[in-house]
Structures are given as structure tokens and as C-alpha cells.
Amino acid sequence: MDMLRETDFDFLGPKTMGKVRDIYDQGDRLILITTDRHSSFDRIIAHIPWKGQVLNQTSAHWFELTRDIVPNHVLAVPDPNVTIARKCQMVPVEAVVRGYLTGVTDTAIWTRYGKGQRDFGGLKLPDTMRKNQKLPQPIFDPTTKEASHDRTLSPEAMIAEGFVSKDLFARIKDAALKLFARGQQVAASRGLLLVDTKYEFGTDKEGGLVLIDEIHTPDSSRYWQLDTYDKRFAAGEEPDYFDKEFLRLWFKEHSDPYADEELPQAPRELVEELSRRYIRMYEQITGKKFEPGETPILPRIERNLRSFAG
Ligand SMILES: Nc1ncnc2c1ncn2[C@@H]1O[C@H](COP(=O)(O)OP(=O)(O)OP(=O)(O)O)[C@@H](O)[C@H]1O
Ligand SMILES: [Mg+2]
Numbered sequence: 011m012d013m014l015r016e017t018d019f020d021f022l023g024p025k026t027m028g029k030v031r032d033i034y035d036q037g038d039r040l041i042l043i044t045t046d047r048h049s050s051f052d053r054i055i056a057h058i059p060w061k062g063q064v065l066n067q068t069s070a071h072w073f074e075l076t077r078d079i080v081p082n083h084v085l086a087v088p089d090p091n092v093t094i095a096r097k098c099q100m101v102p103v104e105a106v107v108r109g110y111l112t113g114v115t116d117t118a119i120w121t122r123y124g125k126g127q128r129d130f131g132g133l134k135l136p137d138t139m140r141k142n143q144k145l146p147q148p149i150f151d152p153t154t155k156e157a158s159h160d161r162t163l164s165p166e167a168m169i170a171e172g173f174v175s176k177d178l179f180a181r182i183k184d185a186a187l188k189l190f191a192r193g194q195q196v197a198a199s200r201g202l203l204l205v206d207t208k209y210e211f212g213t214d215k216e217g218g219l220v221l222i223d224e225i226h227t228p229d230s231s232r233y234w235q236l237d238t239y240d241k242r243f244a245a246g247e248e249p250d251y252f253d254k255e256f257l258r259l260w261f262k263e264h265s266d267p268y269a270d271e272e273l274p275q276a277p278r279e280l281v282e283e284l285s286r287r288y289i290r291m292y293e294q295i296t297g298k299k300f301e302p303g304e305t306p307i308l309p310r311i312e313r314n315l316r317s318f319a320g
Contacts, residue, residue: 012305013057014045014091019312023320029054030065030229035097036320039085042066042093043311048284050258051267056276059285063090063303064292065227071296072225076192080185082221083212089314090303098212098220102155102173105182105209107190109148111139112205112232117162119151119206142243148190150183155210181219182211193226200294203239203249207231228252228291252291257284 016027022034022041029049034041044062047054067090073082083095108130112120119130120141128135131149153160154173165183169176186209197204208230210223224230235250242249257280261267264274289300304310 011059012307013059014043014062014307014311015047015057016045017043017308017311019315021319022315030062034320036318038097040083040095040097041315041318041320042095044091044093048257050261053267053273055261055267055273056257056281056284058281058288060300060302061285061288064288064300065224065229066091066093068227068292068295069093069224071298072193072227073221075196076189076221076225079188079192080219080221082225083223088318089311091307091311092315094318095222096214096220098214098222100155100222101178101182101211101213103168103179103182103211104153104155104160105186105211106151106153106206107148107186107209108151108206109145109190109194109203110205110234111135111143111145112141117153117160119149140243140246142249148187148194150186152182152186178213178219185209185211185219185221189221189225193231197226197233197295198236200297201236202294203234203236205232205234226295228254228288228295233291233295252287254284254287256280 017032019034023036024034026033030045030047032043032045044066046057046059046062048056048058048061070084070087070093073084083098084093085096086094088094108119111123112118114121123135123139131151133147133149152168153162154168163171165179168174169179174182189209190204190207193204193207204226207226209221209225212220212222214220233252238250257276260276260280261273267273292300
């Protein structure tokens with residue numbers, strides 16, 4: 011099966027690699043190629059067919075649906091896997107918004123609630139809440155974006171430590187909450203709950219706020235099925251969610267993913283199952299049928315990017 015692992019297009023300019031995207035820097039603009047690389051445990055664990063296209067096209071869909079709220083970085087989408095973006099000065103804050111009391115990692119709101127925290131982004135939660143319950147209103151819960159690891163910091167500390175100015179913080183918060191409200195509203199019309207998400211912002215030369223990176227993708231957001239949520243919540247059951255965890259679990263069982271120099275190859279059935287799930291998510295989120303881009307992928311991208319030489 012054809013997969014997009016990595017690109018090497020000298021004609022586009024200097025390349026850097028994120029975990030998922032290959033990024034070509036052309037001064038004022040970036041060529042963002044979303045590959046099929048799948049990361050977990052801070053490393054690439056597999057390549058998932060069509061995942062890059064799903065992520066790129068899901069973002070493109072949402073950028074279009076939200077550009078009346080805040081300008082975004084998209085200049086063109088000349089290929090299913092590629093976005094030409096305005097290069098911005100990155101704001102070192104991950105603008106996390108949460109709509110439900112959930113999650114199991116250290117930074118998750120349910121974990122912190124379990125440890126006794128009640129104050130979140132200026133909202134004080136009652137003591138009686140249960141896992142996966144809807145929050146009285148969405149919470150802006152940013153973390154810093156740092157090389158080592160992201161931290162949850164109070165707005166005051168973020169401003170004091172120089173991550174953002176007070177004014178920029180206020181603009182990011184306002185934009186993030188409006189984007190999330192739009193996301194929830196549109197998701198509901200597709201039978202989905204937008205549970206939580208993470209936005210990245212940049213600033214342009216005039217200091218204007220710009221939404222960058224990706225928006226409301228299965229990698230940056232959590233979605234639950236709307237139709238079964240109430241019943242399952244009432245019964246104390248986990249919501250129907252988009253499960254990607256099985257691949258991580260396989261690696262945990264078959265390797266030491268934080269330590270091993272080389273990882274085993276994931277079983278083909280699991281990779282294909284995850285691919286099908288990404289495609290299903292794309293179709294439910296956007297309401298569009300997934301049209302696999304022409305293969306082989308690499309020469310197609312090269313062709314579609316010829317007029318964007320750096
Ligand atoms: N318009 C833009 N201007 C500047 N930087 C951008 C823009 N859009 C996206 N980026 C950055 O490009 C990178 C996208 O690559 P990718 O998603 O693979 O990175 P990542 O592995 O998530 O990296 P990171 O840990 O930095 O988020 C991110 O670092 C993102 O912040
Ligand atoms: Mg990223």
C-alpha cells in the first residue's frame with residue numbers, strides 16, 4: 011500500500027521535520043506536507059495509510075468554516091496532503107479548550123479534578139461532578155509550548171514568564187473560545203460532540219492574530235458520538251469515542267516504547283484498522299466522502315507543487 015513517509019523536495023527550499031509534517035520554509039510562507047507518520051510516546055510508531063490526507067483535509071475544512079472568527083494561515087491547498095501557509099511568528103502557548111470533565115493523563119482535567127483542583131480558568135467546579143460530565147461552560151486551559159514538555163501555567167504566570175503579553179493572552183482566549191463554540195455547534199450537526207481541542211496561534215507582521223497549524227482534527231481534538239452520550243453517561247459507561255488507543259497498547263505489550271532503540275513493526279491488521287477509523291472520522295466530521303488522492307503519492311505531490319518552487 012502506498013504511504014507517505016517522508017518527502018525530499020529540494021526545489022521547495024530548506025526542510026525541517028515535525029513529528030507528522032514536513033515543513034519547507036520559503037521566507038514568507040511555509041509548505042506544510044502532512045505525512046502518514048503516526049507518533050506516540052514521543053516517537054514515530056507506525057505509518058497509517060491516508061492519515062496525512064485525512065488530517066490535512068479535515069483542517070482545510072475547518073479553517074474554511076471558521077475564517078469569519080479569526081484569520082488563518084491557509085493560502086492554498088494544492089494537493090490532498092499539502093497546505094501552503096502564511097509563515098507566522100509562533101505564539102508559545104497551546105490554546106487548549108475543554109468542554110467535558112475527562113481524560114486520564116497527568117494534565118487532563120479529570121485527573122486534576124480527582125486530585126482536588128476545582129478552579130479552572132476562572133471557573134469553580136462543584137464537588138459533585140462525574141467523569142465525562144459536561145462542564146457548565148467550556149474552559150480555556152492553556153499550556154506552554156516548550157521543547158522539553160508542555161506545562162500548565164496560570165495566565166498570570168504565563169504573562170509574568172514572558173510567554174505572551176497580557177493583551178495577546180486575552181485575544182487568544184477570546185478566539186479559542188469562539189472557535190470552540192463554532193466547533194461544538196458544527197460537530198453537533200454531524201452527530202458528534204467536540205469534547206476538547208488544542209489550537210495554535212501565530213502573529214503576522216502587523217501583530218495580527220492568525221490561527222495556524224491544524225484545527226479540529228482527530229489528532230488535536232477529542233470527539234464523542236452525540237446520540238449515545240446521554241444514555242451511556244447516565245449508565246456510568248464511557249462514551250462512544252474514536253479509539254486510537256489499541257495501537258499504543260499493542261506497542262506497550264510488545265516493546266518498551268520509551269526505551270527500545272528500535273520498535274517492532276505493528277501488525278498490518280491494526281494499521282489498516284486505524285486507517286479505516288481515520289477515514290470514517292473524516293467522513294463524519296466533514297460530511298464529505300473521502301476521496302483517496304491519486305497514487306503513487308510522492309510524484310503526485312511533486313507535480314502539484316511544481317508552481318510553488320522556493
Ligand atoms: N503558519 C505557521 N507558521 C509557523 N509555524 C507553523 C505554522 N503552522 C504550523 N506551524 C508549526 O509547524 C509544525 C508542524 O509540524 P508537526 O505538526 O509535525 O509538528 P509537531 O511534531 O507537532 O511539532 P511541535 O512539537 O512543534 O508541535 C509545528 O511546530 C507548528 O507549530
Ligand atoms: Mg503538531
